[in-house]
Amino acid sequence: MRIRAAVLRHPGRPVTVEEVELDPPKAGEVLVRVVAAGVCHSDVRYADGELGPGHWPGVLGHEGAGVVEEVGEGVTHVAPGDPVAFCFVPACRSCRYCLAGKPNLCSVVAEHGAQGMLMDGTSRLRLPDGTTLRHGLRTACFAEYTVVAAGGAVPLPRELPLWQAALLGCGVVTGLGAVRNVARVQPGESVAVLGCGGVGLQVIAGARLAGADPIIAVDRVPEKLSLAREHGATHVVDAAGEEAPMDAVQRITGGGVDFAFEVIGRPETIRLAWDVIRPGGSAIVVGLAPDGVEASVPAIEFLSDKSLRGTYYGSGDPATEIPELAGLALAGELDLTRVVTHVDGLDGVEAALDRLRRGEGARTVLLVDADLAGHPGAAHRGS
Ligand SMILES: [Zn+2]
Ligand SMILES: [Zn+2]
Numbered sequence: 108m109r110i111r112a113a114v115l116r117h118p119g120r121p122v123t124v125e126e127v128e129l130d131p132p133k134a135g136e137v138l139v140r141v142v143a144a145g146v147c148h149s150d151v152r153y154a155d156g157e158l159g160p161g162h163w164p165g166v167l168g169h170e171g172a173g174v175v176e177e178v179g180e181g182v183t184h185v186a187p188g189d190p191v192a193f194c195f196v197p198a199c200r201s202c203r204y205c206l207a208g209k210p211n212l213c214s215v216v217a218e219h220g221a222q223g224m225l226m227d228g229t230s231r232l233r234l235p236d237g238t239t240l241r242h243g244l245r246t247a248c249f250a251e252y253t254v255v256a257a258g259g260a261v262p263l264p265r266e267l268p269l270w271q272a273a274l275l276g277c278g279v280v281t282g283l284g285a286v287r288n289v290a291r292v293q294p295g296e297s298v299a300v301l302g303c304g305g306v307g308l309q310v311i312a313g314a315r316l317a318g319a320d321p322i323i324a325v326d327r328v329p330e331k332l333s334l335a336r337e338h339g340a341t342h343v344v345d346a347a348g349e350e351a352p353m354d355a356v357q358r359i360t361g362g363g364v365d366f367a368f369e370v371i372g373r374p375e376t377i378r379l380a381w382d383v384i385r386p387g388g389s390a391i392v393v394g395l396a397p398d399g400v401e402a403s404v405p406a407i408e409f410l411s412d413k414s415l416r417g418t419y420y421g422s423g424d425p426a427t428e429i430p431e432l433a434g435l436a437l438a439g440e441l442d443l444t445r446v447v448t449h450v451d452g453l454d455g456v457e458a459a460l461d462r463l464r465r466g467e468g469a470r471t472v473l474l475v476d477a478d479l480a481g482h483p484g485a486a487h488r489g490s
Contacts (some may be wrong), residue, residue, distance in 0.1 A: 112166045112232070112250030114240065114457045118156025118450045121457045122249075127240060129252055129401065130231040132179035137260040139191060143273035143480045144171030146459040146471045147305060149395050152372075152459055153243060157397035164240030165223050167456070168231055168249030170277035172269040174479065175260060182257045190263045192433070194425045195244045197226065197258030211420040212328060218419060220245040224257045246276075249456050251475060261429045267436060268481035270450070270472050271443035274305070275429050275436075277420075279443070282309025282370075283432065284421015285393045286317055286409045290366045294318030297360050299383050300340070301352075302370035302394060303331040304463075305470040308338045308446045309392065310368045315339025318442065321367075323359055325379075327353045328398055330448075337445050356383040372396035377415075378404060386411035393418055446470045450482055465487040 112127045117480050132138045147170050154167060159411040175189045185191055205213050219228045223241025231254040232240035232247060240247075247253045263272050267467035271481030286292050298319040300310045314322045315338065324335030327347040335343055344355040355365060363385030369376050372394030381404045392415070396402070404415060421428065435441040448468035451459060452475070459471035474480040 108254065110251040111453060112247070113168065113453065114164060114234075115154050115162075115167055115243070116164045118154060122154055122460065123456050124456065126235060127166065127250075128233050128235060131248075131252060132177060132231070132254045134180035135182060135257050136179040136225065136254050137175055137182055137185060137191075137257055138252060138254050139173040139178040139193075140167060140252055140476065141171055141173040141174045141248050141262055142269040142476045143252055143482070144168050144277060144454065144473045144475060145274050145305065146330050146463065146473065148463050149244070149277070151460050151463045152395055152397060155219065161222055161397035162241060162243070164234070164238060165282070166247035167242045167243040169193065169246040170273060170416070171245035171246070171248035172263065172272040172275070173248070176252065178303065184257065185260055185262050190265055190267075190269060190272065191260040192263050192272050192429050193246045193248050193255060194259050195246045195276065196420050196425060197245065197256035198424075198426070200258075202432070203391060209247045209426050210269055211422055216245065217414050249370055249453065251453070258426060258462070262435060263430065263433050267433050270438060270447070270474060270482040271478040272433060273472055274443050274446065274470065275432055276425070277303045278439070278446070279309050279432050280421040280425045280428055281393060282306045282422045283313035283316070284428065285310055285368055285391055285418045286313030286423055287414065288393055288423040290368075290389060290404060292317040292319050293367060295320055295323055296366065297323075297364040299323040299325060299364045299367040299380070300335070300370060301325045301357055301367065301380055303335040304370065305446055306393060307368070307370035308334055308469060311338040311340050312441060321359055323356055323362055323364065331469065334469055338442070352379060354381050360385070365389070366391060368393055370394050370442045374400060374402040377402040380412065381408070381415055384413055386413065387418060389414045391416055393419055447472050448475055450484060452477070471487055
């Protein structure tokens with residue numbers, strides 16, 4: 108079928124919305140009508156070529172929600188008409204990592220997905236001239252329709268508006284997972300969050316749900332610090348202000364935090380995360396650093412039981428967590444609306460990427476099908 112999609116032809120060139128060909132789903136795949144999609148900082152890394160070679164030409168977008176249009180042979184967990192959120196690690200459930208309870212590290216996804224291919228190593232997308240297009244982060248949801256592996260379409264409760272559900276499959280799973288599955292934050296433990304964009308705000312929300320106190324948000328953009336307060340930060344630190352963030356965290360905690368979450372992906376802030384934890388504390392790197400970037404810490408401090416660790420996609424099982432998080436949103440315990448600072452149509456993708464490059468706002472949600480998205484301001488797109 109002929110669809111409109113946001114195509115990255117080459118890093119450094121603007122992403123263009125153009126007509127592409129989408130083949131029907133094969134066995135074990137699902138065709139989804141995309142309704143809404145979140146624009147994430149990883150899309151910027153992807154569009155700017157910072158994830159290394161082998162990611163273009165392709166269709167971007169890995170966070171979104173839609174409605175199942177058609178299912179391939181053998182797919183039974185969803186049916187046409189079902190609302191779904193995208194999961195960009197459609198675990199195979201049979202590799203060594205999946206069997207060990209680490210589906211976020213699925214080796215089949217790592218093998219083919221890194222090349223932007225579906226689970227059988229092939230693509231359903233091509234340009235009208237026949238050039239194969241990659242499925243950006245295995246999802247390619249900045250498009251009117253997409254074909255994903257069955258595990259890439261996770262069923263949702265019908266009551267949750269799709270413009271909100273669109274955020275579940277990356278920012279929310281990643282942010283809350285870092286708190287719940289990696290740090291396992293307990294009530295009363297102290298947390299610092301470095302970087303308060305779309306994912307950082309979800310780390311803060313997760314820390315609040317876990318009963319962390321204090322929750323110290325650090326950013327250099329005042330608008331993001333006020334969003335951080337709305338999401339549950341007890342203290343905010345302006346990294347561009349007079350007091351160094353390190354000093355501010357020491358002043359607030361009197362000795363450092365139990366957990367610091369780095370949600371930017373820069374060596375300086377990874378080092379800051381290390382510096383602000385107390386002896387025995389953990390610095391957790393959530394941010395996606397460009398390919399080739401190195402980070403370092405003073406090694407003698409490993410003697411104080413400090414640890415530095417990574418996480419990918421919440422380090423849990425998104426297929427079970429996405430419906431659970433949708434339930435928390437419906438119960439009013441998790442707010443999915445305030446992180447959305449901009450809404451636009453599919454054609455607004457390059458402008459949304461530019462806002463992220465400038466550090467402006469938190470999440471843009473592209474309302475690909477404004478009628479189905481259920482956004483109250485859909486009539487005022489481009490706001
Ligand atoms: Zn993302
Ligand atoms: Zn697997």
